[in-house]
Amino acid sequence: MPIYLIRHGQSEFNAVHSGNAPDPMIFDAPLTAKGVVQAKHARASALDLGIQLVISSPLTRALQTARYIFDGTAPIKVMAGAREKLTHSCDVGRPPKGAVRPIRTGLCKDNMTALYAAPSWRHSARAAVRLSLKLSRG
Secondary structure (H helix, E strand, O other): OOOOOOOOOOOOHHHHOOOOOOOOOOOOOOEEEHHHHHHHHHHHHHHHHHOOOEEEEOOOHHHHHHHHHHHOOOEEEEEEOOOHHHHHHHHHOOOOOHHHHHHHHOEEOOOHHOOOOHHHOOHHHHHHHHHHHOOOOO
C-alpha cells in the first residue's frame, strides 16, 4: 500500500514570514485564500490516487487542507503525533473545540475524543509563552 505525504496549503503564517524575519506570532495559522486554492487544485490529482484513509495533524491549516482535498472521498483521522516540531508561533495549536469547530464535519467520529485526550493541546499555552520568550530574546 503506497503512502503519500501532502503538505498543507499556504497559511497566514507562511504568507507573511520569510527567512530570518521576526516571528509574526500567528498561532495555529489557518489557510489563506491562496492556500484554499492550492488545496482545491490538489484535490483533482489526489482523487486519482485511490486514497482510503487520511491522517492529519490537529493544526487548523492541516485540517483545512485535508478537508478541501479529501472531503467525501476518504475518512480523515486526526492524530496529535502527526504535527510539526515547535519552532514558530504557527506550530502552537489551540484547544480542540476552537480548532475543529468550523471543520468538524467529515472527520472520523473518534477524532473529537482523540483531540481532547492529546497531551499536546494541554500544554499549548505554556508552549506559546516559552516560544514568545525564546523569540523575544533572539
